[in-house]
Amino acid sequence: MGFLIRWLESLDYDYKILSHCSRYKSPLSSCTECIAHCPTEAIQLQTGKPVIHAADCIDCGKCVVSCPVQAVEGFLPRRSIINKQYIMDSDNTPTLNELLVYYKKGITTIVCTEKYMSAAWEETLEQVNQLLIQLGEKPFTISNEQPPSPHHESMTRRELLFTWEKELKQFAKKMTPAKWRFNHENLDVAKHYPDYQFVHIYLDKSKCTLCKACQMLCPKSCLQINETNFTLVAQQCSNCLLCQDICPENAISLKKMISTATTEKQPIYTKECPCCEKTYQTINEIQQLCVACQKKQQFSSSIIEQSINCKKEESSWQI
The missing domain is CATH 3.30.70.20 (Alpha-Beta Plaits)
Incomplete structure (x- = not known):
């Protein structure tokens, strides 16, 4: 057992940004979703690319669920789900995408264990239910009854050993790196609808x-x-x-x-440019010149316009 614990501890894993992040693919990218959702400002831009500082990271997983291209690797936010029912945590409100994915996985009931629902949860549920209606689905069901815990019956020694083995595997799955236990593409809402x-x-x-x-x-x-x-x-x-x-x-x-x-x-139309007589392609049916000649013409027009404006200014000075 000691060897197993040491092995599980060796699988400690830090969150990281993967190479298919939009900002890693192009310096022109404006995406800041992971930065905007990080509660501790653990993600900072370095030379235009997001970098996670492990010392400030609290492993909340909000960067994972907020990334539009699933380019953040790490553990997902922990959610309490019992008997296909989502147990509401007033301190942690899930994203709309999370709830839409959970819905397609058969988790269509949300249990409110508090006397009053938080404003954040009310807003989130209103938004996600509006989305579900647009998607042709029924809204989430809200329940105030705590679902019963799984019933434990007496087991034979063999069944007990099998149960321990199963629970141990589940524990290992929770401890192992997210890239082993979770496919980030599961958060791609479009695949579920x-x-x-x-x-x-x-x-x-x-x-x-x-x-x-x-x-x-x-x-x-x-x-x-x-x-x-x-x-x-x-x-x-x-x-x-x-x-x-x-x-x-x-x-x-x-x-x-x-x-x-x-x-x-x-x-796409294939045409011949009357200016340079070269063949070019365009999706603009009324375009007459190729891109190169069009830009030259625009540049020439700009020069002429600047020249005319300069002459007008000179004339006004003389007056």
């Missing part, structure tokens, strides 16, 4: 130049560009905002909203 999307992706066809930066960096493959179409698959989008942040033309914007999952396809 495949018929709905939680974000709408807006694409400005007049600005997009098909540079493919969004396609290369999107962690969920929501933006797909081939020879014939620019396809938007918003169902998997978790609103990490990376595509919006890195788009050089500001052609992409995201908005949180629940709607039926749809796939939007924008046709």
Whole structure:
């Protein structure tokens, strides 16, 4: 038993940020979800990247559940669940995403053991129930009755040994690193509600130049560009905002909203530029010039406009 305890203690594990974090993928990322949800300010930006300082970390797990791309590795917040019922803890309010995932796992009742529900819980339940209604589900059931503890019956020696072994394994699972005992992708709400999307992706066809930066960096493959179409698959989008942040033309914007999952396809047109006579592709049907010639034309127009303004200023000085 002493060897087992030493082995379990050797599995002590610090929270860490994984390489698929939006800020690790691009310095243009604006995501600060883990920082905003950390109650002890244990997560700080260093050269634009979030770093967890273990000395200040209290292992609350709020960074794990708040990350839109599941890029924080560590233990999830401890929740009390008995007989498929969530026991409310007035000091720890779960996120909406947690509750939506629990709901799909069959935990549809929340037990309030206090005389009065906290304001934070009331607000959270109101919000999550509104989301569930939009998702075609029934709201959470609220109960004031404490669920009964599992009934213990007399067991044979063999059954007792089996029970100890089972409990020991469960204990080990709780002690072992999160990357062994928990798949972070389980917190991806979109996978639990495949018929709905939680974000709408807006694409400005007049600005997009098909540079493919969004396609290369999107962690969920929501933006797909081939020879014939620019396809938007918003169902998997978790609103990490990376595509919006890195788009050089500001052609992409995201908005949180629940709607039926749809796939939007924008046709890609192949044209010949009348200026340089080279073939180019665009999703803007009325675009006449290739991107390079278009920018040259805009630059020339800007120079001419500046020259005209300078002459006007000179004339006003002379007057």
